[in-house]
Amino acid sequence: MTNGYGFEGPTIQLGVLMAEGEPQPGSFIGMPLRMFNRHGLVAGATGTGKTKTLQLMAEQLSAQGVPVFLADIKGDLSGMASPGQPSEGLLKRAQGIGQDWSSAACPVEFYALGGLGEGVPLRATMTAFGPTLLSKVLDLNDTQESSLGLIFHFADTNGLPLLDMKDLRAVIQYLIDTPEVLKGVGGLSKQTAGVILRALTNLSSEGADQFFGEPEFDTRDLMRVTPDGRGVVSILELPAVQDRPAMFSTFLMWLLADLFGDMPEVGDPDKPKLVFFFDEAHLLFTDASKPFLRSITQTVRLIRSKGIGVFFVTQTPKDVPADVLAQLGARIQHALRAFTPQDAKALKATVSTFPHSDYDLEELLTQLGIGEAVVTVLSDRGVPTPVAWTRLLAPRSLMAPSDPAVVRGIVSASPLLPKYGRPIDRQSAYELLAAKMAPPPAVPAPVPAEPPRRQEPTVLEAVFGSSIFKSFARSAASSLGRELSRSIFGTARRRR
Ligand SMILES: Nc1ncnc2c1ncn2[C@@H]1O[C@H](COP(=O)(O)OP(=O)(O)OP(=O)(O)O)[C@@H](O)[C@H]1O
Ligand SMILES: [Mg+2]
Structure with a gap:
């Protein structure tokens, strides 16, 4: 198993292998940095650790110089701007998996859709x-x-x-x-x-x-790297628009489509140019028209060669159309519930989308602990790695919302505020x-x-x-x- 996860080149660490219910420190499960443009799926029932998994991947990508974009639906990702807090539970867990945990904050830029909420306003014409x-x-x-x-x-x-x-x-x-x-x-x-x-x-x-209106957001502003070589983590704060799910999921798709239109072809670069995390992805697909679905599928397929990785985050793989799912190289599947007949069906469907393994996945997936997942990724040679029951590392940044004063401070000091701060209404x-x-x-x-x-x-x-x-x-x-x-x-x- 660990042979299957020994890669050449820089790697994003996800966690350690679990065997017979116990973590195996030193048996690292990770994903090659250069495979992040081959996309992925993070799935699992509510409260199982999906958002923390995003946070974990995003902060390592940033540390390795890759800009990241995340949509923060519940407001808990703002913690990435603050160093984590070493609680007793956290340190114990870290010790159990052999993680030498220390706290660190990320360079974060906050955005808000149309300026609703705390963040640099994002608009499109x-x-x-x-x-x-x-x-x-x-x-x-x-x-x-x-x-x-x-x-x-x-x-x-x-x-x-x-324009508007x-x-x-x-x-x-x-x-x-x-x-x-x-x-x-x-x-x-x-x-x-x-x-x-x-x-x-x-x-x-x-x-x-x-x-809707100007100044229109230039998606190239998502590609920034700090002077000390860290990728900027762009967080779109969405709590203020939670009751308009179609609006925000569509806006995220616009960002992706616009990036697609703007970026040059780079093939398969050594590290991605940007990784885009699409949280609550089911909102994008429910009731979508055929042309819309076709466009998503095509964008996801083609954006890879522009060096952009897309991770969908949702409760079950069933939320993602088969054509899109087939293009997602990495799978991080957190626990699923099996309370109702519908749950049971979703569970079976999920199991059927995994490569063959020695696990009884139907059982394992209902028994995973919080912050554990069943993982398979693409190796540095592009072949699927063995399915691995993994206990994930803890993020180094704060696993709770940042203090609102911290967020306000970052927003008011943003170099992008003069460019996007005020709406303009031109002759149209x-x-x-x-x-x-x-x-x-x-x-x-x-x-x-x-x-x-x-x-x-x-x-x-x-x-x-x-x-x-x-x-x-x-x-x-x-x-x-x-x-x-x-x-x-x-x-x-x-x-x-
Ligand atoms: N990798 C981890 N290390 C330590 N604790 C974790 C980890 N992952 C999850 N947890 C714990 O589990 C809690 C829930 O995780 P998280 O918020 O990521 O769940 P979720 O799947 O995103 O839930 P929801 O669907 O409600 O958004 C966290 O607040 C944290 O306490
Ligand atoms: Mg979450």
């Missing part, structure tokens, strides 16, 4: 977010999703920048109110436009307006359409210089006619410098 992800947030059906795609395409091709929620609402309202333009869009009914508009209004009333679709609808000014505005020639007049230009409006709209669009080719996920990004 509507146009960057794109129709596929937005459909997931709005819970649209397939027809409505493709209609939303048409609306985005209409805005993209008509110089109507969609009111931009998209204004464009849809405009289409509803202007039948001759709506007809030109083709395949979009007034009724469906109305349904989407109502869904957007509901989303706004839930307070989602803050997430809402303002452009409002100006169009307003009565013309008494004195004509000076005509700006004509931008370079372009091909066909767009539907909107044909309808709007006015050259003042045309150049106004065009210069607004080009000043945003948007490159409106949409990626796998229908996300778009600024040309950088």
Whole structure:
């Protein structure tokens, strides 16, 4: 067994082997650093140690110079910014597994979605977010999703920048109110436009307006390394948006899709460029449309060659679609319950996804202690390691939330705050359409210089006619410098 875990090159230590219920100090179970871009799954029932396992991996990755991104759903990961506290229980456990425990804090950057909560505000523009992800947030059906795609395409091709929620609402309202333009869009009914508009209004009333707009987060800011060579641990604080699970899980997917679009191909590097932990991953997959699932699968498959590792964290492997599961090289399975017939089914399904071993996994998985897991990873040669019952090491940072004052201090000293701290509201679709609808000014505005020639007049230009409006709209669009080719996920990004 221990031969199967003796790797060449730097390794992330997970814990020690258990044999006959006793830890075997010195028999280390770990995962090669260079295999972190081959993805993984951390699963287990509630309270079994999933979050501490993330913390353990994340702090070692950081120490070895790899930036990490984590979503903190329950607020307990903020402890990574503080050194751990040596309780008697902790030291005893450490001694039992031969861990020479000492406390250490990590270099942490805190983020908050739209600035809700303590953290540097994270925002994305509507146009960057794109129709596929937005459909997931709005819970649209397939027809409505493709209609939303048409609306985005209409805005993209008509110089109507969609930065925030009111931009998209204004464009849809405009289409509803202007039948001759709506007809030109083709395949979009007034009724469906109305349904989407109502869904957007509901989303706004839930307070989602803050997430959409500028300044848009540049995902390359997640790739920072400190001057002393440690990877920055980026923690997205989510407790404030817990009641909007579709929103935050989709936002995480946007971050990943955006990183995917931005990073160069690197093949299989010696160590990953970034490891991305997707906690509460079931939220991403439940009720997801086929195009959405296809996009996740494709992103996960392809992002590996950009040196980015993705770890999904959820209660059972059943929460993750088979196509995605098949791409996860590492498995850290904490205890499962077998109280109900459904539990029993999930347990059987979990066992069937593991490679063959001498363990009676159905029994072992229900008997694992807290902070123990059944582990299999990819070796340094890329083959699955033997399934190993493992007692995990204790994280060196705090296993409880950091003092709120510590978090506040880090946020207010963040070098990113000047860049993202304040929302900005630029000229975009809402303002452009409002100006169009307003009565013309008494004195004509000076005509700006004509931008370079372009091909066909767009539907909107044909309808709007006015050259003042045309150049106004065009210069607004080009000043945003948007490159409106949409990626796998229908996300778009600024040309950088
Ligand atoms: N590796 C470990 N070393 C020491 N103690 C641990 C370890 N893992 C878990 N524990 C203990 O178990 C408790 C629960 O762990 P954790 O919060 O990680 O569970 P979880 O699976 O994330 O639960 P939930 O599903 O509720 O989020 C921790 O507060 C800690 O006391
Ligand atoms: Mg947890």
